Amino acid sequence: MKAIIPVAGAGTKxxxxxxxxxxxxxxxxxxxxxxxxxxxxxxxxxxxxIFIVGYLGEKIQDYVNENYPQLTTHFVFQNERHGTGxxxxxxxxxxxxxxxxxxxxxxxxxxxxxxVLNSPYSMLGIKKVExxxxxxxxxxxxxGFIEQLVEKPAIPKSNMALVGLYKIKETNYLFECLHQxxxxxxxxxxxxxxxxxxxxxxKKGAKFQSFxxxxxxxxxxxxxxxxxxxxxxxxxxxxxxxxxxxxxxxIIPPVSIASGCDISNSIIGPHxxxxxxxxxxxxxxxxxxxxxxxxxxxxxxxxxxxxxxASVKGLSRSLNIGDNTEIDFG
Numbered sequence: 001m002k003a004i005i006p007v008a009g010a011g012t013k014x015x016x017x018x019x020x021x022x023x024x025x026x027x028x029x030x031x032x033x034x035x036x037x038x039x040x041x042x043x044x045x046x047x048x049x050i051f052i053v054g055y056l057g058e059k060i061q062d063y064v065n066e067n068y069p070q071l072t073t074h075f076v077f078q079n080e081r082h083g084t085g086x087x088x089x090x091x092x093x094x095x096x097x098x099x100x101x102x103x104x105x106x107x108x109x110x111x112x113x114x115x116v117l118n119s120p121y122s123m124l125g126i127k128k129v130e131x132x133x134x135x136x137x138x139x140x141x142x143x144g145f146i147e148q149l150v151e152k153p154a155i156p157k158s159n160m161a162l163v164g165l166y167k168i169k170e171t172n173y174l175f176e177c178l179h180q181x182x183x184x185x186x187x188x189x190x191x192x193x194x195x196x197x198x199x200x201x202x203k204k205g206a207k208f209q210s211f212x213x214x215x216x217x218x219x220x221x222x223x224x225x226x227x228x229x230x231x232x233x234x235x236x237x238x239x240x241x242x243x244x245x246x247x248x249x250x251i252i253p254p255v256s257i258a259s260g261c262d263i264s265n266s267i268i269g270p271h272x273x274x275x276x277x278x279x280x281x282x283x284x285x286x287x288x289x290x291x292x293x294x295x296x297x298x299x300x301x302x303x304x305x306x307x308x309x310a311s312v313k314g315l316s317r318s319l320n321i322g323d324n325t326e327i328d329f330g
Contacts, residue, residue, distance in 0.1 A: 001117065002098050003046045005037060006087045007105035008054030008078040013221040017307050022056045024105045025063055026225065027289055029232035029273055030256030033219050034060070036108045038068060044113035046101065048072040050094055052087045054079060085192030089178045095171055102194070104164030108228065110214040116167055121209045124149075124198070125165030127216050135161035136195035138210055146208040151195040162195065163216050173201045222305050229289055230271035258292065275308060283314075 007024040014023055024034040031039075038049065049068075053060045053075055061075050076090045088102065101117070109125060116123045124146060126138050132153070138160045139148040149162070168174055177200035181192050202208060217231065218224035233254040246261075252269030258276035267284045274280070275292030284300045291308030298314035306312065 001046055002048045002050055002095060002100050003038075003041050004050045004052065004088060004091055004095075004100050004102045005034070005105050006052040006078075006084060006102070007034065007060055008052050008057070008081055008087060009105070014225070017305065020056075021307070022053075022060055023219070025059060026219065027273060027275055027291065028108075028219060028225065028229045029236060030258065032063070033106060033108060034063070035067070037103050037105070038064075038071075040113060041101065041103065042068075042071065044117055046117075048074075050074045050076060050091050052076050052078050052090060054081060083191035084194040085178050085181060085197050088194055088197075089175065089182075089192070092175050095175075097171060099167070099169050100171055100174075102166040102168065106219045107164035108217040108219060108232075109163055109165060111165070111211060116165075116211055119167070119209060119211075121145075121207050122169045122201075123165075123167040123209050123211050125163045125213050126160045126210045127163050127213050128159055129161045130159070132156040132159045132161045136193070137161060140210050144209050146202060146210055149195050149199040149202065151193045160210070163213055165213070166194065166198070168198075168201075170201060170206045173204050173206050174198075177201050177204070223303075226271075226287060226289065226303055226305065229273055230287060233271055233273065252286070 007022060009023060012018070014026060017026060025032045049071055051060055051064060051073065054077060057075070057077060064073055074094050076094070078087050078090055111125060124138060129135065133156060134152060136149060136151045137153055137156045137158050138146045139158050140160060141147050174197060177197040178192065180200060181196055185192070198208065217228035219228055233256060237254050247264035249263050249265065250267045252267065255269040255272045257274045260277035261274055262279045265282045266280050268280070269286060271287045272285050272290070274290045275294065277292055278290055278294045280296045282298045283296045285296065286302050288301050288304040288306065290296070290306045291310060293309045294306055295311045299312050
């Protein structure tokens with residue numbers, strides 16, 4: 001089985017960070033989003049990966065080659081983005097007749113990967129959501145098989161949303177359906193959704209079972225990225241078990257601090273992830289993600305997302321304040 005990870009998106013909801021960094025390489029809970037996905041699949045036995053890259057794709061390629069030399073990897077460039085269906089179609093020659101497991105590049109989920117891989121059927125990950133109109137939606141029969149799939153329906157028949165996990169056995173049907181979608185399109189700039197191709201496969205007789213994910217961590221925008229960071233730090237405990245040795249510094253777990261950091265006279269945590277070789281002095285940081293090679297001096301940060309190679313310096317004040325005084329610096 002080959003894993004396909006589409007990571008060609010521009011990540012506009014995470015700007016300005018994604019102007020210089022692919023969304024898949026944004027740090028979260030001490031790892032990158034992409035590492036969570038690759039590690040999870042590799043631990044389940046998948047060793048061959050196809051990465052669909054585009055915007056800043058060379059950074060994805062360099063990261064994978066440096067961190068996963070043991071894997072068999074392919075990089076397919078999607079220079080014009082016409083949806084997930086178009087992205088998957090680009091992998092046809094590499095896939096051949098093999099089964100595939102498609103995981104969208106911003107999808108971190110908790111589920112039994114081996115159970116899904118060992119299923120005799122194609123499998124789609126789902127989760128119950130309050131408002132399914134912004135998702136692909138699955139209609140499921142009593143036996144757990146999917147009867148219909150609709151992308152972003154105006155009037156959903158179900159509240160079971162697709163979460164971006166697709167194990168596909170009948171890849172010949174998949175590429176036939178994708179080709180059929182392209183032939184039916186009247187526009188050069190049309191978007192081809194993978195959901196529509198999967199619904200076409202069901203109509204051709206392919207059987208898809210659904211599986212529910214235990215947790216679905218949203219990494220698409222700043223607010224949900226920070227929430228996911230906090231949840232994953234709580235789950236995995238960060239790396240606060242060590243004797244940190246930072247001068248006059250209080251660490252409030254869970255936090256994740258990479259190697260080479262210089263921290264002094266500060267309070268760090270809870271729910272903070274800090275990249276490598278970052279300097280933090282005379283500061284308070286909580287519920288935040290801080291990149292690598294960044295300098296923080298005399299700042300108080302809460303619910304903040306700071307990139308790499310950044311510098312944030314606060315104001316230094318000398319005060320002589322008498323009794324019964326109230327000062328608000330805003």
